[in-house]
Amino acid sequence: MPRPDVPDLVERARRGEARAVARLISLVENGMDGAGDAATADLRAVAAALAPHTGRAHVVGLTGPPGVGKSTSTSVLVGALRARGRRVGVLAVDPSSPFSGGALLGDRVRMGEHATDEGVFIRSMATRGHLGGLAWATPQALRVLDAAGCDVVLVETVGVGQSEVEVVALADTTVVLLAPGMGDGVQAAKAGILEIADVFVVNKADRDGAAQTVRDLRHMMSLDGDERGWERPVVPTVAARAEGVEELVAALDAHRDWMDAGGERRRRRLARARSEIQAITLERVRARIGDVSGADGLATLAERVVDGELDPYGAADELAGTVVAPQH
Amino acid sequence: MPRPDVPDLVERARRGEARAVARLISLVENGMDGAGDAATADLRAVAAALAPHTGRAHVVGLTGPPGVGKSTSTSVLVGALRARGRRVGVLAVDPSSPFSGGALLGDRVRMGEHATDEGVFIRSMATRGHLGGLAWATPQALRVLDAAGCDVVLVETVGVGQSEVEVVALADTTVVLLAPGMGDGVQAAKAGILEIADVFVVNKADRDGAAQTVRDLRHMMSLDGDERGWERPVVPTVAARAEGVEELVAALDAHRDWMDAGGERRRRRLARARSEIQAITLERVRARIGDVSGADGLATLAERVVDGELDPYGAADELAGTVVAPQH
Incomplete structure (x- = not known):
């Protein structure tokens, strides 16, 4: 296989060419897999070529227990952001699955309505049998989407557990999704998931107990609001009917503006770079x-x-x- | 707190003094917790003082899905080894629990019949909120029990998942416990647990389907026997009634002798040291x-x-x- 022309690929990715974006992410993944010296050299060339063109995108991580509606929420969020004319990248990350292809296919189907939209890049990533490989590849894949001009990159974790928390650590803004009647409070607190949230979504808000879950969370958040300087909002949604999604976009924008105003976004990015x-x-x-x-x-x-x-x-x-x- | 007299502690541990053994393991745990320079110095002093006295014990890891009877099996195994006059150490490791004290208490109660036996050392270890800390502390704790003259050290993992596989990587001989009717085949294969076994135990062998599980496993093992030079035995047990435990001890001894004869034990220990x-x-x-x-x-x-x-x-x-x- 001939060595790729990385500067040309980056140039084409910056013009929004989907195939160039996909090729760059593949180069990054292969370099991370330790697929040999050539792959490593490609990865380094990609990282160096991307550097001057990154740092614009608002990186939003979505996480929460299985069944809470993360996929549906991601999909309606993409729609709402597109309606505002924003370019959107989606990284669906499954730390528990070694099957990249399967996740990719499932994702393409699920994101069907956005698959032909030129303002949306969708990519699924899995561990590909290489433990820890995902943690390496994800920040580089984010940089590719950032350089490709995405205003927002959504990182959706499909799996559960510790790796989820690690992946979310890549985001500027972390959204934790909960749903009523899932015993969420205890489970989430146990997993340390409440701590990492910047914005809460209570999805399936048309179900019994939703109002109570929202009230409980809002009460908890009001207690620690001053400490962070950001009182974490609790947004009720019914993702399946696209309800509450405008409010969610507004909450994400508000968090981004708050981070930028006080230097918090830079602090988070410095910690990540370190x-x-x-x-x-x-x-x-x-x-x-x-x-x-x-x-x-x-x-x-x-x-x-x-x-x-x-x-x-x-x-x-x-x-x-x-x-x-x-x-x- | 005065600095401990490490050479004296090691000398007393070698004479089988339980309090000295417990103190050395605590020093190791504290040093791993990064509890300051003094703690780190103690850890290093303990490791250096132990080195000349280690390498004798046969380290046996026990793992398997929750509910399979690991605790009961460990307890009856201790009894059978004691009946042969061997000194036994037990490390009960719970990677999923941050509570060291709780695990300790549960363990003491569970191991009640051995609690007053001077030929048995029992220690529970948990992550104590320090991710990865367990992986550091366990090999040092093993060395303490080894130096204390244990002929066999049993490492029993209480949690599940990846960390279990890592902890088992410390053992000379790994025992995987299964039980009939738990859908074990698929689950175990998924977790990579079949691969790590040197000896299989089918516990609760008086239940329906046990004979079939034993036959299936034996058939699988006969297929890959030549490749390893060790055909992995499948031992049916009913731990609750101490049935099959003599056969298990014989299987463990046979694996130890096979490892020693061909240099496999040394190869495994070199890999661990690396x-x-x-x-x-x-x-x-x-x-x-x-x-x-x-x-x-x-x-x-x-x-x-x-x-x-x-x-x-x-x-x-x-x-x-x-x-x-x-x-x-």
Whole structure:
């Protein structure tokens, strides 16, 4: 396969060409999979070419327990944003599924009404059997959509659990969806999901108990409002009938404006950049450790630990002497 | 609190003093929690003092879906090993619970019959709110029990999921427990749990369908026997009535002897030592990254990434120049 012309792809992506966007995300994914030196070089070329064109998009993460209506909510949100003339990117992330293709297909079908809209980019990502791979690829995929001129990028997590919280950490604004009668309060509190929310949605608001769930949440939010400087809104919706979606868009915009006014968006982005740079650096050290051989190589040190000559901390001291730069 | 006399504690632990064993494990846990420089120094002192006295114990991991009878099986296994005059350590590990104390209490009650036996050490460990902390503390706790003269250390995982697989990676011999009528085949295959087993137990073997489950597993195992050089045995048990436990002990001994004969135990321990040394070294690099400041410090590089002057990979290049030793 010929090496891709990355600057040309980025140029075409910036003009909104869907195929160039898709190709760039694939390059990013392949580079993350450790598919060889060429793939890594492509990934680096993509990251470098994107850098000057990123930082505009409002990244919105949507999360919540299974069955709460995340997919439907994402879809109606796309419609409402398009109606305002905004370009929208959607990343549907499934940390629990190793099947990228399946998720992609399901997503295309589900997002059928937006599939032919040139102002919408939809991409599904899965772990592809490479644990942790998703955490690496998602921020780069976000950058591609950002550079492609998306005003808003929605990151929807399909799976559940810890990885969900990690993925949401990529967003400027995190929306937590709940529904009445799911025992949400306890479950959500347990998963630490209330803590990460900037905006709450109580979906299926036409069901019994919805008003109570909304009242409970609003009461909880009013208690911690001053601490954050942002009283987190609770938006009742019926996504299946597109009810409450205008209010949700307004809440997202309000949060973005609040973040920009006080410098909070920049603070969040700096924190994200720090973790990303650190993770890449550590990955590089891991590779260096694999390269060291001889008496201070990992294999020899492991033998000495197994033979009881050295403890793992002493072994790490010796290894660090080779791979870690001395402190000035 | 005065600094502990680590060599004295290790000496007393080697003589089988339960309080010294418990204190050493606590020192290890505190050091892992990042409870300050003194705690880290204690951890290092403990690891160094233990090194010459480790490597004897046969480490057996027990895992399987909730409700399969892991706790009961562990308890009767302790009884059978004690009847043979062996010293036994038990680490009950719950990756999903942040509550160390609760698990401890439950365990003490459950293991009541062994609680006063001087040849048995029982310890419960939980994450104590520190994600990943358990993965760090467990191998050190194993070393304490090993040095204390345990012939066998049983590591029982209470939680479920990925962390279970990681914890089991600490064992010389991994026992996977299944029970009839739990839809185990599919579930276990999905979780990759069949792959990690060295010995299978079909517990509750007096229930309907047990014979079929045993036959199915034996057939599967006969298919891949040659590949590993070890045909993985399937042992039916009724742990609640201590049935099949002698056969299980025999299977564990046979696996240990097979590993020792062909060098497999050493290979597994070398692999474990390698990951442990690598993890400690990376943690050290992480700390170094936190110390670097100025133009090539993480904070400044993050600003340049957010401002689009640099991509995260270019930033990692600059950071690596400071924290990673140049390659010779």
